[in-house]
Amino acid sequence: MDEAMHPLTLMCVGLYGETLPNQDGAPVRVVIPWKYGFKSCKSIVKVRFVDKQPPTAWNESNSHEYGFYST
Numbered sequence: 001m002d003e004a005m006h007p008l009t010l011m012c013v014g015l016y017g018e019t020l021p022n023q024d025g026a027p028v029r030v031v032i033p034w035k036y037g038f039k040s041c042k043s044i045v046k047v048r049f050v051d052k053q054p055p056t057a058w059n060e061s062n063s064h065e066y067g068f069y070s071t
Contacts, residue, residue, distance in 0.1 A: 008033055 003009060010031040013020055020026040025043040032040045 003032055003035075004030065006032075 012029040012031050015024055020029060028044045030041050030044060
């Protein structure tokens, strides 16, 4: 939520004046300019609020490389 509320974060629904295509994250994509592309979410299809951080594929496979909040 902290990164989603940052003033530089964008919610993208289009690209080059057209509706956002599926391969670019349709229907809605979050753009976080200071994150690497692989650390950013690609498409939003559902939002859930949970009380603790869920495990991710990246954290499970390479947790020694980068932390969840790394940039």
